[in-house]
Amino acid sequence: MTGTPDTALVPFVSLPDEIRLLARTQGERAALVCDGETVSYAAFDTFVDRCAAALQRDGVAPRDVVAICAQGSIAYAVAFVGALRAGAAVAPLSPTAHPDSLAGMIANAGAGLVFLDAEVQKALAAAAAPPAVRTVRLDTKTGQDAFDSWLAPAGTVPEPVAIQPEWAFNIIYSSGTTGMPKGIVQSHAMRFAYAHRSISRGYGPGAVTLISTPLYSNTTLVSFFPTLGLGGTVVLMPKFDTKRYLELAQQHRATHTMLVPVQYRRLLADPDFDRYDLTSFQSKSCTSAPFAADLKAEVVRRWPGTLTEFYGMTEGGASCELRAEEHPGKLHTVGQPMPGHEMRLIDPEGRELPPGSIGEVVGRSPTMMTGYYGQPDKTAEAEWYDATGERFIRTGDIGRFDEDGFLVLMDRKKDMIISGGFNIYPSDLEQVIVEHPDVIEAAVVGVGSERWGETPVAFVTLREGAALEPPSLMAWANERLGKMQRLAAVVVVDALPRSAIGKVLKRDLREGFGRGLA
Structure with missing residues (x-):
């Protein structure tokens, strides 16, 4: 299937250059709001300059990679756009990743500098092979490695970099639920095209975007960057x-x-x-x-x-x-x-x-x-x-x-569950289970079965005060499911395991269920 061609032809401008232009044309407008602090476009642009200049001072060259692993904040945004202005690509990493996985992603990206916070610094130290990289703390204003101390002096302007559309903008690492995360490279051209397509949904100088998902996730960045690049205001919720x-x-x-x-x-x-x-x-x-x-x-x-x-x-x-x-x-x-x-x-x-x-x-x-x-x-x-x-x-x-x-x-x-040679789609079963008035959510996974190869098991959360027992729910659901779809077990849980951006971690459910069923 094909969507209608996008005929909008807009000359490429890199995000750091868009920020520079906005600082000149609407400098007093709020660019970022977080935890009661507001930063205007003019101030944000100045901070970005100081960050880019500091990176250049420390030897970061165009097309190098800089990593960021911390909770969302104004400093996080400055570090991200500052790295881009220096011509570097950014690898935003999850602070909740296992220390060894985190070290592996930094090594894979080839990042020589990592912006982080105290918790991530502690986690990296516990990795089997801690990366030999320079670290800068985003969550403190004091100390030799504090962001404010590391920034170039106020008024410093970096050497200009002519960012090309095909250069890497960021490297987004997958969640790693099926092994070591993979780094997904997205270009400046891709980010530019997405931002300008967002104009049709009202992004622009009048937009106020409330963001409450992590800044390392592409889910967040697809609204974060269109807001900043088109002159709106981002209101950040760290949690x-x-x-x-x-x-x-x-x-x-x-x-x-x-x-x-x-x-x-x-x-x-x-x-x-x-x-x-x-x-x-x-x-x-x-x-x-x-x-x-x-x-x-x-x-x-x-x-x-x-x-x-x-x-x-x-x-x-x-x-x-x-x-x-x-x-x-x-x-x-x-x-x-x-x-x-x-x-x-x-x-x-x-x-x-x-x-x-x-x-x-x-x-x-x-x-x-x-x-x-x-x-x-x-x-x-x-x-x-x-x-x-x-x-x-x-x-x-x-x-x-x-x-x-x-x-x-x-x-x-x-x-997908293959039971007795038949394909079973968990979403079909989940749709039936949540029709029960006492069920809030359901996740169905396939577990090992000596007889069928795999058989479906449902994990459910119940409404407050519900007294529904698993056998009763299983019987209710199986009456409404096809013969090959019937559940082998129902497990009631307080909450389904999720990633930081809300995906149900079905692998955790399968592994937690234990041995297979006959």
Whole structure:
């Protein structure tokens, strides 16, 4: 399936140069707000200059890599854009990564300098092979390695760097739920194209974007950089909290936000949600995890402004867009391919499938990754080429297109359960289980079975005060499921394990379940 071509032709300007221009044209406007501190575009540009000059002083050259691993803050934003202004690529890393994994990512990126905080500094020291890199602390204003002390003196201007569109902007590392994380390289051209496409959703000088997801995640960066590059204001929440989110949204008259499904669910479940004035919202977005149709409908009904779901990968390939208000009958889908994006379906042997089939989703677009950093073999595994030699990125997701060209996702390829030779899609089972009035969420995984090879097990969270017992829920669900779909067990948990951006960690559920079932 192909989206309508994107015909907008805008001359490339790098993000640091856009920030420079904004500092001159709207210098007094707030660029960043965090923990009660506000930084104007003029002040932000000055800090970025000092950071870029300090990096150049320390030997960081264009196309080198700088890593950042810390909680979101104004200093984090300065370090990120400062590194870009020096011509370097940035590897934003998760502070929650295992120390050995963190050290491995720094080594893979070839970063010679890491911006971090006290917790990450301690974690790196505990790694099996601590990296021999310079570190700068973003969370303190005192000490030799403190960010403020490390910055070049006020008024310092860096040597100008002519940033090229094809240069690496950032290296985003995958979550690592299936092994060592892979570094996904995205170019300046890709970030520029995405930011300017965001104008259609109201990003610009009047935008106030409330951000509550981590800055190392592409989920966050797709709203963070369009806001800054187009002259809006970013309100940063270092840690998500429902009450604080609603307070900040009302206080700053937020117009835009990108949240993951679990955050939408928690916000709407807050007993005070409807008391807050959220009428300033123009555009709300969601990505990164399955977004239930009933939850989308509730967001549309109770929260002003448009709701857009995006489906895609950090690797690029292609993305789908679902504008919920415009397509109330398609909330079970993830929408249609975006302008300039193309998607196809392939079978396990890599053969393209005809319309109406179920298969693995592959896609191509102007926002495809260059490749996995330093891992050409992994890059090749992620690519698929059609008969004409066009390059596509494999998503690992199984889906089908309906008669109107909307993509219906079945499941992750690696999460599909093969039981007795039959393919079972966990999402089909999860959809049935959450119809029970006492169930909030469900995640189904396949566990080993001597008889079937694999068999489905459901992990569920229940509504407060519910007295539902696992055997009763299993019997209720199995009455509504097909013979080959029936659950072998139900496990009630307080919460489903999730990554920092809300993805359910099904591998943790499988491993935690223990031995297989007969």
